[in-house]
Amino acid sequence: MIVLGIETSCDETAAAVVRGSESVDSPGEILSNRILSQIADHAPFGGVVPEIAARAHLEALDSIVVSALEEADTSLTQLDAIAVTTGPGLAGGLIVGAMTARALAAVHDKPLFSINHLEGHALTARLTDGLAFPYLLLLVSGGHTQILLVRGVGQYERWATTIDDALGEAFDKTAKLLGLPYPGGPQVEMAAKNGSPQAHAFPRPLSGRDTLDMSFSGLKTAVRKAVLEPQELDDNIIADICASFQQAVGDVLADRLERAMQRYETQFGAERHLVIAGGVAANAALRHRLETLCEDRSWSLCAPPSALCTDNAAMIAWAGVERLRAGLFDTDEDGSGGGQTGIRPRWPLDMHAKSRVGAGRKGAKA
Amino acid sequence: MLLALDTTGLFCSSAVLDGHSLIEASENIGRGHAEHLMAQIEAVLLRADAQWPDIDRIACCTGPGSFTGLRVGLATARGLALALNCPCIGVTVFEAFAFAHAGSAPLCVAMDAKRDQIWLQCFADANRSLAEPCGITSAGASEAVPERVARFAGSAGEMLATKVSGAEVIDPSPSPPIAAIARLGAAARTDLAPPKPLYLRAPDAKVQQAAR
Numbered sequence A: 001m002i003v004l005g006i007e008t009s010c011d012e013t014a015a016a017v018v019r020g021s022e023s024v025d026s027p028g029e030i031l032s033n034r035i036l037s038q039i040a041d042h043a044p045f046g047g048v049v050p051e052i053a054a055r056a057h058l059e060a061l062d063s064i065v066v067s068a069l070e071e072a073d074t075s076l077t078q079l080d081a082i083a084v085t086t087g088p089g090l091a092g093g094l095i096v097g098a099m100t101a102r103a104l105a106a107v108h109d110k111p112l113f114s115i116n117h118l119e120g121h122a123l124t125a126r127l128t129d130g131l132a133f134p135y136l137l138l139l140v141s142g143g144h145t146q147i148l149l150v151r152g153v154g155q156y157e158r159w160a161t162t163i164d165d166a167l168g169e170a171f172d173k174t175a176k177l178l179g180l181p182y183p184g185g186p187q188v189e190m191a192a193k194n195g196s197p198q199a200h201a202f203p204r205p206l207s208g209r210d211t212l213d214m215s216f217s218g219l220k221t222a223v224r225k226a227v228l229e230p231q232e233l234d235d236n237i238i239a240d241i242c243a244s245f246q247q248a249v250g251d252v253l254a255d256r257l258e259r260a261m262q263r264y265e266t267q268f269g270a271e272r273h274l275v276i277a278g279g280v281a282a283n284a285a286l287r288h289r290l291e292t293l294c295e296d297r298s299w300s301l302c303a304p305p306s307a308l309c310t311d312n313a314a315m316i317a318w319a320g321v322e323r324l325r326a327g328l329f330d331t332d333e334d335g336s337g338g339g340q341t342g343i344r345p346r347w348p349l350d351m352h353a354k355s356r357v358g359a360g361r362k363g364a365k366a
Numbered sequence B: 001m002l003l004a005l006d007t008t009g010l011f012c013s014s015a016v017l018d019g020h021s022l023i024e025a026s027e028n029i030g031r032g033h034a035e036h037l038m039a040q041i042e043a044v045l046l047r048a049d050a051q052w053p054d055i056d057r058i059a060c061c062t063g064p065g066s067f068t069g070l071r072v073g074l075a076t077a078r079g080l081a082l083a084l085n086c087p088c089i090g091v092t093v094f095e096a097f098a099f100a101h102a103g104s105a106p107l108c109v110a111m112d113a114k115r116d117q118i119w120l121q122c123f124a125d126a127n128r129s130l131a132e133p134c135g136i137t138s139a140g141a142s143e144a145v146p147e148r149v150a151r152f153a154g155s156a157g158e159m160l161a162t163k164v165s166g167a168e169v170i171d172p173s174p175s176p177p178i179a180a181i182a183r184l185g186a187a188a189r190t191d192l193a194p195p196k197p198l199y200l201r202a203p204d205a206k207v208q209q210a211a212r
């Protein structure tokens, strides 16, 4: 089966074509994966500006879809379904994606799947590695910071979330305080390489507490203090702050994950798989930290390639494949809204989880 | 057959134009165009006894209007054009009003842009504009209207007409006539780039100051 995926929920306009086989735990094949990043459009504003994003999506989406189809050497007629991100995310972009997808699906009479962006991240390890359920997912991006139990297609339990900033947001804000360009994550990682992780004793919020939730705003405040102390920032000072920040983040993640792993082990025993996704998962230092953690507890770590960790449409197409082969079609009743636009700027993946105050840029809504 | 769409204002409208026969639907829904549009199009196709493959041209209103509204219409129009592999034509609100009220006397099309602003364009006749479309403050709007223009149309037409002596309001509709969008689309060249929204207003965003 071949599915076209469309993703416009944040600042990337993306379309991809993915092929899946009928058999349930076999990986997929990415036939094309087109992404147009708007980073340059938003850079002068130090963050994503929703109206600028929406305008850029409309401008680009149809030609991105054409190029994804061409690269996959396929056509709309040959598709088995179309999948589109309908939330969570910025309404303006979601509408562009949803209307485009509905137009394509209507004309060619294809099933249309309204996909939760987080489900795309949650299922990526099955696209790349055919990983069987269940597994634990750490999702750390600019908008989300969550630990999820993935039981099956459409079956997700949120075990933990941030109660304030998302982790990528914390990286970006740290970079901003240090005068590093946007997006800050990669800049902080690079600067950290030359610094001492022990230079600053930044807090490890909620560490040791009997909760799986995370908090990063205290860390940000501590970074601000450290930035204001010296007369002038030089490369060494910046490197030390970045290294110490990254160390603190690693400690917080490891502490939370270890608890989540314990909980998972008592429920599931032998099949121990941790998947990481989201832009921050591209951070090599953090990845290394998690590798060690997994080795120590005899878990396998699955880290999809960076291009599939950040926002992309292949994961949305893949979620469409999974839903198609599981027979989980859109209905109006469940609110995924096949007949309607069904855009849902706030859409928790785990519908039963209680929302937390704050909870990150998109977290509270997600 | 041509399919025309407009979601730029309070109305959600679609029409199928087949030669001279026009089947249209126009509903004053205020908001929720995204939820409404596809179902309305499919109903209009049914009434016109048309199937998707019969449509060989799309025309869509490009604004100005609600930013979300513009994008609902244009994303749909461009998606349909891609799916049908047919041309997609953009028609502005101003052009549609001007075409609908073609006459010998000059016309000013003025739309309420909220936030104390007006979008307007003046025409010598249906085919000749006197200036580019622009967005200006309500207070300064009457100065942007050349003296010989005395006919007004659009949602801000009445408001503006009160400031001009001898003015006549010929069509105060909050949305442009869908029939005009269809007919202008049918007459347009087809070798142009896909239509873009006419926002007439920059996004709200401040360029960041230096860090720290």
Ligand SMILES: Nc1ncnc2c1ncn2[C@@H]1O[C@H](COP(=O)(O)OP(=O)(O)O)[C@@H](O)[C@H]1O
Pocket (backbone or CB within 6 Å): A010, A011, A140, A141, A142, A143, A144, A167, A168, A169, A171, A172, A183, A184, A185, A186, A189, A278, A279, A280, A281, A282, A283, A284, A309, A310, A311
């Ligand atoms: N190497 C890195 N280290 C830390 N953070 C990173 C790295 N690369 C990217 N990021 C962060 O990831 C985020 C973007 O990830 P993405 O999955 O595209 O998220 P979203 O679309 O939710 O913003 C940004 O906040 C960025 O700073």
